[in-house]
Amino acid sequence: MKALILALATAALIAAGPAAHAVQPEEVLPDPKMEERAREISKELRCLVCQNQSIDDSNAPLARDLRVIVRERLKAGDSNDQVMGYVTDRYGDYVLLKPPFKATTLLLWVGPFVLFAGGAVAVALYLRRRQGPGGTDTAPLTDDERRRLEALLGKDGV
Amino acid sequence: MRRLFYILPLLLFVIVGAAFYYGFQRDPREIPSVLIDKPVPEFALPPLPGRDKGLASADLKGDVQLVNVFASWCIPCKAEHPIITRLAREGGIPVRAINHKDKPADALAWLKTNGDPYASIGADADGRVSIDWGVYGVPETFLIDRQGRIRYKHVGPLTPDVVQDRILPLVKELRKG
Numbered sequence: 001m002k003a004l005i006l007a008l009a010t011a012a013l014i015a016a017g018p019a020a021h022a023v024q025p026e027e028v029l030p031d032p033k034m035e036e037r038a039r040e041i042s043k044e045l046r047c048l049v050c051q052n053q054s055i056d057d058s059n060a061p062l063a064r065d066l067r068v069i070v071r072e073r074l075k076a077g078d079s080n081d082q083v084m085g086y087v088t089d090r091y092g093d094y095v096l097l098k099p100p101f102k103a104t105t106l107l108l109w110v111g112p113f114v115l116f117a118g119g120a121v122a123v124a125l126y127l128r129r130r131q132g133p134g135g136t137d138t139a140p141l142t143d144d145e146r147r148r149l150e151a152l153l154g155k156d157g158v
Numbered sequence: 159m160r161r162l163f164y165i166l167p168l169l170l171f172v173i174v175g176a177a178f179y180y181g182f183q184r185d186p187r188e189i190p191s192v193l194i195d196k197p198v199p200e201f202a203l204p205p206l207p208g209r210d211k212g213l214a215s216a217d218l219k220g221d222v223q224l225v226n227v228f229a230s231w232c233i234p235c236k237a238e239h240p241i242i243t244r245l246a247r248e249g250g251i252p253v254r255a256i257n258h259k260d261k262p263a264d265a266l267a268w269l270k271t272n273g274d275p276y277a278s279i280g281a282d283a284d285g286r287v288s289i290d291w292g293v294y295g296v297p298e299t300f301l302i303d304r305q306g307r308i309r310y311k312h313v314g315p316l317t318p319d320v321v322q323d324r325i326l327p328l329v330k331e332l333r334k335g
Binding site: 061 | 186187189190191192259284289290291292294295
C-alpha cells in the first residue's frame with residue numbers, strides 16, 4: 001500500500017512538473033514577452049547535432065549556443081524573421097523545421113496535391129469509361145437474346 | 159494509350175527506385191553548407207596564450223589554404239591529425255586552425271603531444287566564430303581559395319580518400335586559376 005501511494009505521488013509529481021524542454025534558467029530573458037518570442041523561434045529551429053529535435057528541446061551544446069544567440073538577437077531589436085535569417089545565413093534552410101516555400105521546395109509542397117489531382121482524374125476517367133456512352137453498363141438484350149434466355153430458363157423449370 | 163497504362167507501374171518503380179538508390183547513398187547527417195563559394199565570415203580570433211599569431215579573415219586571402227576546426231576533447235580530430243600534418247608538411251598547403259571551445263592549456267598540451275602543423279591558430283573559446291562558419295560538429299575542414307572564398311567543406315575527420323579525391327584536385331584547380 002505504502003509503495004502504491006509512493007508510486008502515485010511520484011507519478012503526480014512528474015505529471016505536474018514543467019514540460020520537458022532544455023532551456024536553462026540562466027538563459028531566460030527578463031522580459032516575458034521577448035522570452036515567449038525566443039521560445040517560439042527556438043521551436044522552429046532544428047538542432048544540427050541531433051537533427052530531429054528543435055533547439056528548444058535539445059541539450060546539445062550547439063543548441064544551447066543557438067538559443068543564446070536567438071535571445072541576443074531579439075535583445076538587439078531583431079524581428080523574428082531577422083533572427084531566423086541570422087541562423088539560416090550560417091546553416092541554411094536545413095535548420096528550419098518547416099521548409100520554406102520556394103523554387104527548390106516546390107515539389108515538396110505541391111507534389112501531394114499534384115498526385116491527388118492526378119489520381120482524381122484517373123478515377124474520373126475510369127468511371128466514365130466503365131459507365132459507357134449510353135449511361136448504362138451494358139447494351140439492352142435484343143429480341144433474339146431474350147427469346148433464347150426465356151427458352152433456357154423455361155427448360156430448367158425455374 | 160492502353161499500352162502506356164501497362165508501362166506506368168514499371169516507370170513509377172524505376173523513378174522511385176532511382177530516388178531511393180541515390181537518396182540512400184547520401185549521408186543524412188551531412189548538411190550542405192550555405193557558405194560554399196561565399197567569402198569567409200568576418201572574424202578575428204586571438205592566439206592561444208603564449209603564441210603571437212591568431213586567425214582573422216585577412217589571413218585567408220592570397221593563397222589556397224585549409225582551415226581546420228579542431229578541439230583537444232575531440233577524438234576524431236586526433237584521428238585525422240596525421241593526415242592534416244602530412245597535407246601541411248608534404249602537400250605544401252598552408253593549414254590554419256580554429257581551436258573550437260577548448261581550454262587553452264588543454265589545446266597547447268594536445269598540440270605538444272600530437273604535433274602542430276598549423277600556420278596559425280585562432281582560439282574560439284565560446285564557439286561564436288565557429289557558428290559564423292556554420293560549424294556543427296568538429297572536426298570540420300574548409301578549403302579557401304585565393305580570394306578568401308570558401309570552396310569546399312568537409313564535416314568529420316579527413317580520410318586519405320577525401321584528400322585524394324576531393325581536396326588535392328580542387329587545390330590544384332584553384333591554384334591554376
